[in-house]
Amino acid sequence: MGAMPRPCDPEHVLNQSPPYVDVDLYGSDQPLRDAVAANGGGEHATVLAEFGCHWGTAEMFDLAREANENPPKLRRFDPRGFRLDIVEFHPAYHHFMAQSISVGLHASTWRSDAGPAAPPAQVLRAARFYMAAQIETGHLCPITMTRAALAALAVEPGLATKLGPAILSREYDRRFMPWWKKTGITLGMGMTEKQGGTDVRTNTTRAQREGDAYAITGDKWFMSAPMCDAFLVLAQAPGGLTCFLMPRFRPEGAVNSLRFVRLKDKLGNRSNASSEVEFAGASAWRVGEEGRGVRTIINMVQLTRLDCAIASTAIMRMALAQALHHARHRSVFQRLLVEQPLMRGVLADMAIEVEAATALVMRLARSFDLAAGDAREEARARLLTPAVKYWVCKTAPALVYEAMECLGGNGYVEENPLPRLYREAPVNAIWEGSGNVMCLDVLRALASEPALMSAVLDAVGRETQGLPGASATAMFIQEAFSGKEPEAKARLAVGQLALLAAAAALRECAPAVAEIFARTRLHEPHGGMLGTSKLGSDEARVLLDRALPVG
Numbered sequence: 001m002g003a004m005p006r007p008c009d010p011e012h013v014l015n016q017s018p019p020y021v022d023v024d025l026y027g028s029d030q031p032l033r034d035a036v037a038a039n040g041g042g043e044h045a046t047v048l049a050e051f052g053c054h055w056g057t058a059e060m061f062d063l064a065r066e067a068n069e070n071p072p073k074l075r076r077f078d079p080r081g082f083r084l085d086i087v088e089f090h091p092a093y094h095h096f097m098a099q100s101i102s103v104g105l106h107a108s109t110w111r112s113d114a115g116p117a118a119p120p121a122q123v124l125r126a127a128r129f130y131m132a133a134q135i136e137t138g139h140l141c142p143i144t145m146t147r148a149a150l151a152a153l154a155v156e157p158g159l160a161t162k163l164g165p166a167i168l169s170r171e172y173d174r175r176f177m178p179w180w181k182k183t184g185i186t187l188g189m190g191m192t193e194k195q196g197g198t199d200v201r202t203n204t205t206r207a208q209r210e211g212d213a214y215a216i217t218g219d220k221w222f223m224s225a226p227m228c229d230a231f232l233v234l235a236q237a238p239g240g241l242t243c244f245l246m247p248r249f250r251p252e253g254a255v256n257s258l259r260f261v262r263l264k265d266k267l268g269n270r271s272n273a274s275s276e277v278e279f280a281g282a283s284a285w286r287v288g289e290e291g292r293g294v295r296t297i298i299n300m301v302q303l304t305r306l307d308c309a310i311a312s313t314a315i316m317r318m319a320l321a322q323a324l325h326h327a328r329h330r331s332v333f334q335r336l337l338v339e340q341p342l343m344r345g346v347l348a349d350m351a352i353e354v355e356a357a358t359a360l361v362m363r364l365a366r367s368f369d370l371a372a373g374d375a376r377e378e379a380r381a382r383l384l385t386p387a388v389k390y391w392v393c394k395t396a397p398a399l400v401y402e403a404m405e406c407l408g409g410n411g412y413v414e415e416n417p418l419p420r421l422y423r424e425a426p427v428n429a430i431w432e433g434s435g436n437v438m439c440l441d442v443l444r445a446l447a448s449e450p451a452l453m454s455a456v457l458d459a460v461g462r463e464t465q466g467l468p469g470a471s472a473t474a475m476f477i478q479e480a481f482s483g484k485e486p487e488a489k490a491r492l493a494v495g496q497l498a499l500l501a502a503a504a505a506l507r508e509c510a511p512a513v514a515e516i517f518a519r520t521r522l523h524e525p526h527g528g529m530l531g532t533s534k535l536g537s538d539e540a541r542v543l544l545d546r547a548l549p550v551g
């Protein structure tokens with residue numbers, strides 16, 4: 001007689017979904033493939049598929065878990081009391097950094113002379129960034145800051161030329177040593193102080209001229225990725241708030257005076273370190289004119305905001321994929337979850353949101369691609385970046401929560417990626433300008449160049465003409481922005497603008513989905529909760545098949 005099977009033996013584990021690993025993140029994502037093709041990247045399917053297969057391996061999923069279960073540690077002093085001010089990361093974090101840098105997620109949108117790379121560089125990078133962010137988002141903080149920093153450095157061509165080659169390098173060099181001795185470098189950013197992150201004009205950090213450079217004294221309340229090789233920081237110079245580049249090592253080779261106070265104990269984003277830091281007369285170079293700090297650094301922030309929206313879309317995509325995969329394998333009352341009408345409605349409604357966000361961020365990346373030679377596209381990028389960040393980043397937490405619920409109790413348990421995605425989701429709405437700040441930024445953009453911005457609104461209106469609810473939405477937006485007290489209506493109007501832009505973007509990638517999206521988001525009253533859209537059974541089937549092939 002053989003031994004009785006024990007409860008933990010595989011044959012006793014019934015009705016559990018297999019792990020969602022070893023997936024082709026590109027090939028299995030029809031909305032992404034359509035959005036890439038519609039925005040100029042269709043010829044690059046092979047390299048994107050290679051990237052998607054590699055990042056979707058079980059090994060990458062597991063490394064992401066490790067990087068987040070083993071957060072970075074601050075080492076302020078050595079055993080003899082000498083200052084160290086270094087942060088140690090888990091090898092899995094370094095692995096992700098090396099992988100992302102090797103394909104240029106930190107720099108591929110720049111040419112070797114630090115000018116913008118030719119289209120579709122933004123779209124291709126956005127697609128890769130989107131796939132990488134589905135697996136591990138923490139390490140993408142220094143990656144996104146590095147690629148965006150070059151936009152700020154552009155006002156100081158001497159600095160851009162000096163640091164450009166090390167920034168553009170495809171080698172990740174984690175060694176703590178002067179940047180000019182390294183094979184590749186990364187850049188961070190320090191703006192936020194205790195008394196104000198949005199209102200950086202209240203910065204109290206001071207800058208005093210010292211020969212060709214400045215000595216910076218003060219502190220920053222948040223400065224992420226503190227092992228970057230240099231940081232763009234804001235400080236008050238005699239001529240007003242100014243942008244500076246502060247290297248970790250002084251030009252003569254000594255460690256610069258950055259004193260890390262502690263690392264933030266964060267809700268999510270655990271693999272990444274976010275420090276509180278003091279500058280004790282730290283040496284820095286001026287970037288742009290004195291008094292033009294905000295104007296200089298805003299060029300960087302436009303790009304990091306785009307990445308926030310891409311990363312939030314990616315988080316939603318992974319949550320949806322996990323939920324749909326589970327629902328296709330899990331039976332309740334002798335019927336697969338995916339076939340239960342209520343669950344099917346929830347999954348299909350989530351799929352609409354993810355399709356829309358994917359189309360929207362890829363269309364926005366195309367505007368960045370075309371901005372250099374097309375004033376309309378430049379204006380579109382300027383106006384829609386804060387609107388897209390606002391809507392996408394605010395949509396993500398609710399969607400991830402709903403995906404978690406689709407997995408039942410398993411969704412709430414840490415061995416599963418859902419809790420990490422859930423903790424990660426809110427941060428993209430908070431940093432790089434929080435929700436209200438994005439709405440105010442849309443109003444600022446409209447006021448700064450009314451004719452160009454109005455042309456963008458007209459274009460979005462034309463692109464959505466004939467879609468259910470589109471013309472009424474376009475009219476509402478125009479009235480809200482041009483009426484009295486636009487600030488009071490800005491959340492509603494900016495949200496509607498993002499929805500209309502999403503309908504326009506979807507129409508280029510998947511016209512049938514654009515119809516469903518417009519009908520359920522612009523035309524019919526939406527119950528506010530996922531699973532409340534009125535969808536026909538054919539529509540739900542199309543949406544779910546597009547979201548993830550069966551198998």
Ligand SMILES: Cc1cc2nc3c(=O)[nH]c(=O)nc-3n(C[C@H](O)[C@H](O)[C@H](O)COP(=O)(O)OP(=O)(O)OC[C@H]3O[C@@H](n4cnc5c(N)ncnc54)[C@H](O)[C@@H]3O)c2cc1C
Pocket residue numbers: 188189190191192193194195196197198199222223224225266269274427430431432433434435436437440
């Ligand atoms: C994990 C993490 C990492 C970070 N890393 C960095 C970093 O590397 N570098 C860096 O510089 N900063 C960093 N930050 C800081 C972040 O950018 C700020 O927290 C953010 O910009 C908001 O600033 P604040 O915290 O001072 O909030 P406040 O500026 O006080 O804003 C609080 C709230 O008020 C709202 N608000 C502000 N102005 C208005 C208004 N006029 N009308 C209506 N509402 C308004 C905001 O939308 C927000 O919701 C990080 C933050 C986090 C959470």
